[in-house]
Amino acid sequence: MLSQLPVTDCKELKIPAPWGYISGRWYGNRLERPILALHGFRDNLGTFDRLVPLLPDHVGVLCIDLPGHGRSSPLPLGVRYDVYNDVFLIPRIMKHFGWEKVSLMGHSLGAFYSFIYATLAPDTVDMVICIDCVLLPKFDVDIALESFRRNLDQHMIQEEILASGNLREPPSYTVPKMEMALANGSLGSVTPELAQHLLHRQVKESGLNPKSFYFSTDRRIRFYNYWDISAELGADMARGVGKKPFLIIKASMSPFLGPHTDKAISILAQDNPHFEFYEVDSGTHHVHLQIPEECAKYMSPFIQYHRPPSRAASYQGKL
Known part of the structure; x- marks a missing residue:
């Protein structure tokens, strides 16, 4: 073995x-x-x-x-x-x-x-x-082009928010809700029970809501080219x-x-x-x-x- x-x-x-x-x-x-x-x-x-x-x-x-x-x-x-x-x-x-x-x-x-x-x-x-x-x-092809246009627009919006420096804490959630959100985002490929393996590197504790967390990854990655x-x-x-x-x-x-x-x-x-x-x-x-x-x-x-x-x-x- x-x-x-x-x-x-x-x-x-x-x-x-x-x-x-x-x-x-x-x-x-x-x-x-x-x-x-x-x-x-x-x-x-x-x-x-x-x-x-x-x-x-x-x-x-x-x-x-x-x-x-x-x-x-x-x-x-x-x-x-x-x-x-x-x-x-x-x-x-x-x-x-x-x-x-x-x-x-x-x-x-x-x-x-x-x-x-x-x-x-x-x-x-x-x-x-x-x-x-x-x-x-x-x-x-049509879906790909529309996705590209949408991602370009959304990426620019996020860039403008970051450049302004007027950043607010993103929405925060309890751990069970974050696990469910990640599971839903994976279309069921990751179960809520397994979501912890991904969450532990991409969340931060909220400074506004006790016992809540927010996603800390760069929001621009949603709009990959x-x-x-x-x-x-x-x-x-x-x-x-x-x-x-x-x-x-x-x-x-x-x-x-x-x-x-x-x-x-x-x-x-x-x-x-x-x-x-x-x-x-x-x-x-x-x-x-x-x-x-x-x-x-x-x-x-x-x-x-x-x-x-x-x-x-x-x-x-x-x-």
């Missing part, structure tokens, strides 16, 4: 960036390069709370909060949150730590980032794990990944992996002995948070094989 990462063996850290810092939590082995874990849209690194401790203990896992999420710094005024800009966090973090290679694990939007980076710089990637996403879902990648472009990008170790976990109750990803996944799998694909029954989009044991039973052997223990991994979780 594989040894697992102890829940308490982690270190909070801040990675400097021109706009502030990227907040992170490094689980386990800090003697060698970890797996870099990227969360999904409007989530934070707490999304991996229940999964990471189930993974092999010989390799560390560095989970980060994307800019404006969790405890990371928001982007400066005048800079929009953009899906494709976030991809460049990966080489920024690599440069900070002096890594020549990176092992990637992502959920949802974080999985999309992992896929994109692996297509752009495959020689620097040694392993990719995508949880319930490879390409973003396909959007109707992104365009979906067509199935054809996704397929061309997949060809650039080559025969890299690539694991995809699909949640059976989620639409995030479907016909729009079939061609890209087929190319990733073609003549690749290191490609693996598994579907987890009864899994929602946050399958790694909902039933992490089912994900870990596929992920742990994959990690063990492609990132086997080294001599430095005589590490026993006592740093």
Whole structure:
């Protein structure tokens, strides 16, 4: 049986960036390069709370909060949150730590980032794990354009509020109401009971209402700028990944992996002995948070094989 990462063996850290810092939590082995874990849209690194401790203990896992999420710094005024800009966090973090290679694990939007980076710089990637996403879902053109216009307008409104300096405390709620709001916002993918794993990094105590809290993430992240990648472009990008170790976990109750990803996944799998694909029954989009044991039973052997223990991994979780 594989040894697992102890829940308490982690270190909070801040990675400097021109706009502030990227907040992170490094689980386990800090003697060698970890797996870099990227969360999904409007989530934070707490999304991996229940999964990471189930993974092999010989390799560390560095989970980060994307800019404006969790405890990371928001982007400066005048800079929009953009899906494709976030991809460049990966080489920024690599440069900070002096890594020549990176092992990637992502959920949802974080999985999309992992896929994109692996297509752009495959020689620097040694392993990719995508949880319930490879390409973003396909959007109707008219809906996409209307969404873009609306997000642009709303983003400008939030920028004007921030620039004015006339800030008021956002609406605050009791913890049960916040848990329910997060569950509803995830369309039932996260239950109120599991919401605590995301809330603990993105709320602050109200100064106006006792025993109440408000969401502290940058409100501009609701208006992310992104365009979906067509199935054809996704397929061309997949060809650039080559025969890299690539694991995809699909949640059976989620639409995030479907016909729009079939061609890209087929190319990733073609003549690749290191490609693996598994579907987890009864899994929602946050399958790694909902039933992490089912994900870990596929992920742990994959990690063990492609990132086997080294001599430095005589590490026993006592740093």
